[in-house]
Amino acid sequence: MPTKPPTFRNKAQLERIADRKRQARPETNKIYDGAWRRLRRHHLAANPLCVECFKLDKIVEATVVDHIQPVAIAPDRRLDPTNFRSCCQSCRSIMSQNWKANGINEVPNRRS
Numbered sequence: 001m002p003t004k005p006p007t008f009r010n011k012a013q014l015e016r017i018a019d020r021k022r023q024a025r026p027e028t029n030k031i032y033d034g035a036w037r038r039l040r041r042h043h044l045a046a047n048p049l050c051v052e053c054f055k056l057d058k059i060v061e062a063t064v065v066d067h068i069q070p071v072a073i074a075p076d077r078r079l080d081p082t083n084f085r086s087c088c089q090s091c092r093s094i095m096s097q098n099w100k101a102n103g104i105n106e107v108p109n110r111r112s
């Protein structure tokens with residue numbers, strides 16, 4: 001069965017696409033501005049593993065920097081590195097669901 005060939009984009013094309021996405025979400029841009037993106041990149045470099053997976057003795061690369069206290073309830077801690085934690089997309093999704101359902105921004109205990 002024929003498959004679509006992969007699309008290759010250079011760095012300038014990827015940046016234009018990211019700029020268009022940012023312009024489409026002005027509310028999100030106030031939270032995830034240039035200062036945030038720079039801090040996020042440094043945090044991931046210094047903390048490359050998912051902290052939630054690590055608690056379960058799993059080594060998983062972190063791709064997301066999460067606010068321990070969500071920006072919605074602690075906007076003053078948006079750029080506070082002590083409020084950051086590295087996590088993988090899977091753990092971030094679980095935490096996000098738990099936050100929306102129960103107001104707890106943590107992964108429910110998965111050991112039990």
Ligand SMILES: [Zn+2]
Nearest residue numbers: 050053088091
């Ligand atoms: Zn994880």
